[in-house]
Amino acid sequence: MSGGSSGAGVVVVGGGQAGFSVVSTLRNAGYEAPVTVLAEERHLPYQRPPLSKKLHTEPEDIRAGLVPESFYRERNIDLRLGDDATAIDTAARTVSTRTGARVPYDHLVLATGARNRPLPVPGAELDGVHALRSIPDALTIGRALAAARDVVVVGGGFIGLELAQVAVTHGARVTVVELADRLLSRAVSPQLQEHLRERHERGGVRILTSTAVRSIEGAGRVREVVTDQGVLPADLVVYGIGAAPRDELARDAGLAVDDGVVVDAHLRSVTDPRVSAVGDCARHPHPHAHGLVRLESVQNATDQGALVGRRIAGSPAPYESLPWFWSDQGAVKLQIAGLRASTDEVHMVPGDSPERLAAYAFRDDRLVAVETLNWPAEHLAARRLLERRVPVRTADLVGSTLGALARARRTSEVRT
Numbered sequence: 001m002s003g004g005s006s007g008a009g010v011v012v013v014g015g016g017q018a019g020f021s022v023v024s025t026l027r028n029a030g031y032e033a034p035v036t037v038l039a040e041e042r043h044l045p046y047q048r049p050p051l052s053k054k055l056h057t058e059p060e061d062i063r064a065g066l067v068p069e070s071f072y073r074e075r076n077i078d079l080r081l082g083d084d085a086t087a088i089d090t091a092a093r094t095v096s097t098r099t100g101a102r103v104p105y106d107h108l109v110l111a112t113g114a115r116n117r118p119l120p121v122p123g124a125e126l127d128g129v130h131a132l133r134s135i136p137d138a139l140t141i142g143r144a145l146a147a148a149r150d151v152v153v154v155g156g157g158f159i160g161l162e163l164a165q166v167a168v169t170h171g172a173r174v175t176v177v178e179l180a181d182r183l184l185s186r187a188v189s190p191q192l193q194e195h196l197r198e199r200h201e202r203g204g205v206r207i208l209t210s211t212a213v214r215s216i217e218g219a220g221r222v223r224e225v226v227t228d229q230g231v232l233p234a235d236l237v238v239y240g241i242g243a244a245p246r247d248e249l250a251r252d253a254g255l256a257v258d259d260g261v262v263v264d265a266h267l268r269s270v271t272d273p274r275v276s277a278v279g280d281c282a283r284h285p286h287p288h289a290h291g292l293v294r295l296e297s298v299q300n301a302t303d304q305g306a307l308v309g310r311r312i313a314g315s316p317a318p319y320e321s322l323p324w325f326w327s328d329q330g331a332v333k334l335q336i337a338g339l340r341a342s343t344d345e346v347h348m349v350p351g352d353s354p355e356r357l358a359a360y361a362f363r364d365d366r367l368v369a370v371e372t373l374n375w376p377a378e379h380l381a382a383r384r385l386l387e388r389r390v391p392v393r394t395a396d397l398v399g400s401t402l403g404a405l406a407r408a409r410r411t412s413e414v415r416t
């Protein structure tokens with residue numbers, strides 16, 4: 001255990017992917033002091049990715065739980081569902097909760113995630129207009145989708161495109177409305193954006209880019225979406241226009257925030273080293289990034305939670321995990337390894353079947369990120385090479401793939 005301990009142990013605010021990773025790692029690493037999780041949601045900690053990849057109409061359809069309740073009980077983790085943290089007193093080292101408790105800590109970990117950005121147009125409050133983040137949202141959308149004929153998805157990001165595919169598979173007429181001139185405009189390389197668009201259109205989704213939603217109309221319930229390119233009939237509108245970190249608790253406690261809780265390479269608040277932040281709510285340095293980054297992914301939440309858990313249990317290390325991500329959009333599996341910058345040079349390479357594709361991003365002639373469509377083996381090879389920092393140059397990939405390169409290097413390693 002790190003120094004200055006009073007025996008109060010660890011308090012984690014947020015019972016999501018990152019919070020779970022912190023507490024499970026603490027106990028696996030032999031940490032014996034009290035561990036408390038303050039969790040706003042009433043569900044046991046769960047994963048969010050399954051929520052947008054399938055239609056859910058009944059709670060038992062949703063297979064998103066991480067571990068059963070007994071996991072927490074057997075490890076003496078005090079999981080307080082439905083009791084959110086309302087204030088932090090960093091001087092007294094206590095957290096106040098909605099139910100009036102004041103919980104002391106030696107170490108506080110903020111794992112509060114992010115919230116969906118609201119849709120800033122008239123009519124966004126009508127019935128039938130939804131955003132997706134939680135299990136209750138997934139059920140509301142799933143039940144509405146089961147009966148919907150005309151679905152408008154506002155926002156051509158990962159969640160919007162996943163939901164568009166779910167809706168089209170269930171027989172709805174689906175239009176995606178995106179303000180930018182491309183889908184996934186910042187998240188993937190321009191070369192891949194065009195391929196993704198074609199594939200979605202081929203799959204029956206209508207896509208309107210460079211299009212702004214002006215208002216949503218209806219008498220109590222959504223009837224149509226008014227855009228600057230015309231009016232779209234709609235009996236369900238789902239929007240996914242980005243997320244904002246939940247950093248207000250930290251800000252109110254006087255901790256540095258800047259679109260996320262600002263932390264150092266060990267994920268400690270730059271204001272107070274007894275406070276850490278992990279997952280979607282943390283803005284952190286990363287060896288693969290210029291400046292500080294805030295990442296929204298399962299990998300980041302899991303690895304950051306584990307890193308802080310290990311540090312508190314006595315094994316500190318800087319955060320250097322390779323970022324990776326996936327998104328399942330109907331028949332398209334998109335996977336990303338590494339962090340691409342807009343100035344990187346991108347080379348597209350077709351795979352050995354028409355559905356497979358890879359985009360390799362180079363910075364100063366060194367591979368920094370790889371995006372693949374329907375090519376998990378190439379994604380895994382990319383992860384292995386990038387994690388081990390094996391230098392790969394543009395010339396290495398002429399007429400080759402990372403999978404082939406990794407195999408060749410393994411063979412030569414065995415021979416030498």
Ligand SMILES: Cc1cc2nc3c(=O)[nH]c(=O)nc-3n(C[C@H](O)[C@H](O)[C@H](O)COP(=O)(O)OP(=O)(O)OC[C@H]3O[C@@H](n4cnc5c(N)ncnc54)[C@H](O)[C@@H]3O)c2cc1C
Pocket residue numbers: 013014015016017018019038039040041047048049050051052083084085086111112113114132133134159246249278279280281295296297298299301324325326327328
């Ligand atoms: C629909 C959807 C699909 C996704 N699909 C993918 C995917 O395919 N691949 C991928 O890599 N990532 C995906 N993500 C992103 C991924 O789920 C997140 O990056 C990850 O959940 C972040 O973990 P976290 O613990 O930081 O936040 P969360 O898992 O969101 O957990 C934060 C928790 O903190 C709670 N909380 C907030 N404030 C307080 C408070 N004051 N007191 C107590 N509790 C509080 C919240 O209620 C929430 O339960 C998806 C996200 C969504 C919403």
